[in-house]
Amino acid sequence: MLKDAYTADVTPERDGEEVRLAGWVHEVRDLGGIKFVLLRDRTGIVQLTLPRQKVPKETFEKVPKLTKESVIRVEGIVQANKKAPRGVEIIPRRIEVLSKSNTHLPLDPTGKVDADLDTRLDARVLDLRREEPQAIFKIRNVVTSAIREFLEELGFIEVHTPKIIASATEGGTELFPVVYFERDAYLAQSPQLYKQMLMAAGFERVYEIGPIFRAEEHNTRRHLNEAISVDIEMSFIESEEDVMRVLEKLLAHIFRKVREECERELKVLNQELPELEVPFERITYEEALNLLSDHGIEVEWGEDLPTEAERKLGEIFEEPFFITEWPKEIRPFYTMAKDDEVTTAFDLMYKGLELASGAQREHRYDMLVRQIEEQGLNPADFKYYLESFKYGMPPHGGWGLGLERTLMTITDAENIREVTLFPRDRKRLHP
Numbered sequence: 462m463l464k465d466a467y468t469a470d471v472t473p474e475r476d477g478e479e480v481r482l483a484g485w486v487h488e489v490r491d492l493g494g495i496k497f498v499l500l501r502d503r504t505g506i507v508q509l510t511l512p513r514q515k516v517p518k519e520t521f522e523k524v525p526k527l528t529k530e531s532v533i534r535v536e537g538i539v540q541a542n543k544k545a546p547r548g549v550e551i552i553p554r555r556i557e558v559l560s561k562s563n564t565h566l567p568l569d570p571t572g573k574v575d576a577d578l579d580t581r582l583d584a585r586v587l588d589l590r591r592e593e594p595q596a597i598f599k600i601r602n603v604v605t606s607a608i609r610e611f612l613e614e615l616g617f618i619e620v621h622t623p624k625i626i627a628s629a630t631e632g633g634t635e636l637f638p639v640v641y642f643e644r645d646a647y648l649a650q651s652p653q654l655y656k657q658m659l660m661a662a663g664f665e666r667v668y669e670i671g672p673i674f675r676a677e678e679h680n681t682r683r684h685l686n687e688a689i690s691v692d693i694e695m696s697f698i699e700s701e702e703d704v705m706r707v708l709e710k711l712l713a714h715i716f717r718k719v720r721e722e723c724e725r726e727l728k729v730l731n732q733e734l735p736e737l738e739v740p741f742e743r744i745t746y747e748e749a750l751n752l753l754s755d756h757g758i759e760v761e762w763g764e765d766l767p768t769e770a771e772r773k774l775g776e777i778f779e780e781p782f783f784i785t786e787w788p789k790e791i792r793p794f795y796t797m798a799k800d801d802e803v804t805t806a807f808d809l810m811y812k813g814l815e816l817a818s819g820a821q822r823e824h825r826y827d828m829l830v831r832q833i834e835e836q837g838l839n840p841a842d843f844k845y846y847l848e849s850f851k852y853g854m855p856p857h858g859g860w861g862l863g864l865e866r867t868l869m870t871i872t873d874a875e876n877i878r879e880v881t882l883f884p885r886d887r888k889r890l891h892p
């Protein structure tokens with residue numbers, strides 16, 4: 462390895478020790494007889510101090526030629542110094558330039574110069590060098606690890622279902638067509654039908670963390686055309702309550718893990734995460750409409766909640782909560798109905814965002830075919846899916862949780878693109 466420590470490992474207690482560090486030139490300060498370089502790596506920043514008398518001439522003379530954001534390697538001695546940032550500095554013996562950066566930077570990674578989101582996303586690689594995105598993606602990793610840990614503890618196994626599919630999951634809108642040899646194919650909007658088929662296959666508990674593709678036409682702060690969905694499906698449930706309980710406990714677990722493991726990152730983002738108390742509150746769709754009406758927002762029964770209604774509910778409820786018993790007409794055909802009007806479907810809401818949707822599924826073949834027809838779809842288009850309901854399908858249910866939406870609530874990001882490495886939206890296919 463070209464280095465044996467990160468900048469964060471350099472502490473005053475290591476005074477006198479020799480270290481080899483490598484990273485990016487964050488800043489250069491040349492005061493003539495003494496020169497400073499701030500060296501940045503993924504753990505933070507350390508100061509290199511070069512007094513003319515104390516470092517080799519060749520090393521000293523290299524500093525004025527260092528360009529910002531060049532990649533360098535440093536060998537030197539740790540020196541405790543109360544006046545240095547973090548009380549410690551490096552007196553370099555040797556500085557080697559591994560990769561010189563162009564002097565014209567499309568974006569200032571030190572974050573001192575403000576840039577709008579579009580400029581930042583265009584120069585995303587430089588943008589990601591900043592402390593805040595680094596913190597966000599560290600948290601994102603802790604979140605996915607926490608999800609795997611939690612679900613596997615409950616006996617779920619991770620699966621990967623196809624992302625190139627022959628027919629729409631829930632009707633034809635929002636689908637991206639794909640050129641697939643001599644046939645029509647699409648990018649999967651969700652793993653829904655496949656995870657249900659795995660219930661017929663006897664897996665009982667599966668989860669998938671994978672991409673979903675939606676041809677959302679409009680740019681909003683909470684929609685991407687390619688997002689990551691955390692999906693579960695679970696057999697032998699008594700009602701949707703069984704899967705709601707998994708979901709609320711998972712979210713509480715995620716928050717706990719991030720609090721425990723990302724103290725530094727939360728500080729960088731200026732965030733304090735609350736302890737989420739389970740069970741979350743549950744209100745029915747009808748109760749939600751009444752509540753909204755009390756606050757001056759009228760939503761007609763049978764309509765999806767408009768953005769402003771979601772936002773208003775986010776003001777009323779400080780904690781995450783469920784909206785249950787959604788009307789039949791705005792839920793997909795595979796949802797189990799409760800009666801002629803409402804279903805077992807639920808949404809998990811938090812901070813004015815829909816984080817997840819789920820339900821108990823219809824596992825009875827005849828009912829399922831009827832519901833497909835009622836929604837104006839053709840059962841023949843679902844031949845292989847329907848086939849799996851004929852030979853013993855347990856009662857089951859599940860949900861899909863948006864990974865980016867979850868991260869928005871944790872990091873308080875205003876825009877979903879902030880928590881996505883290289884976001885895809887209507888206007889953005891690069892980088």
Ligand code: ATP
Pocket residue numbers: 651675677683684685686687688690815816817818861862863864865866
């Ligand atoms: P919305 O009403 O907010 O557009 P949806 O009801 O169409 O979402 P679902 O089909 O219920 O979405 O998908 C499950 C979850 O996946 C959503 O609750 C959300 O967290 C996430 N999700 C869905 N579509 C997107 C998207 N285009 N971008 C980011 N996340 C999404």
Ligand code: MG
Pocket residue numbers: 808815817818
């Ligand atoms: Mg939904």
